Amino acid sequence: MSNTYVLVLFYSRHGSIAEMAKYIARGVNSVANIEAKVRQVAPVSETSEATSDAIPEQGAPYATLDELAQCSALAIGSPSYFGSMAAPLKHFIDQTSTIWMTGGLIDKPACAFTSASSMHGGHEQCLQSMMxxxxxxxxxxAxxxxxxxxxxxTTTGGTPYGASHLATTTSENTLSKDEIALCEAQGRRIAELALKLAK
Known part of the structure; x- marks a missing residue:
């Protein structure tokens, strides 16, 4: 793994966000001299005694705070829950005070992506909650x-705030052609910006 990477960090409950992350990573990887590092966050338990296994049963590995601190750029994704990011992603972000105190993310580019099961299910507000x-x-x-x-x-997902997916049902995670194109464009853009800002 290169020292120059975009951290594609997400929480996905039903698969839509994980699918979007795949295409954002493809866009990142289409740019020379940088690559995508795809990571997910662990779910938050409703019982305080429960802990997650160190390795998820499926999908991308869990993110570490070091991976966030050392990234050259960040693409962050979450389903829209009542117009806001999901609790597991917020929980991960809430642990980043040490990175904030050292200024580890200052002047690095960031973008976000989301999915909601209705046209007005909070796509843009969720993106702003991650911003x-x-x-x-x-x-x-970015x-x-x-x-x-x-x-x-587009007649499905897509906003100027970031890529989005319109999932017509909770478990529907097939992206439209427009949604795929926008995810890949967002990946390319964040990678290109990371390289320009690193100079």
């Missing part, structure tokens, strides 16, 4: 510019 703590970290927010034509024509 707020990253701005406190001094990160540089949305999706309208030069990406899929953003204009």
């Amino acid at each position: 707020i703590p990253l701005l406190h970290h001094g990160m540089i927010w 949305g999706l510019p309208y030069k990406n034509k899929a953003l204009i024509g």
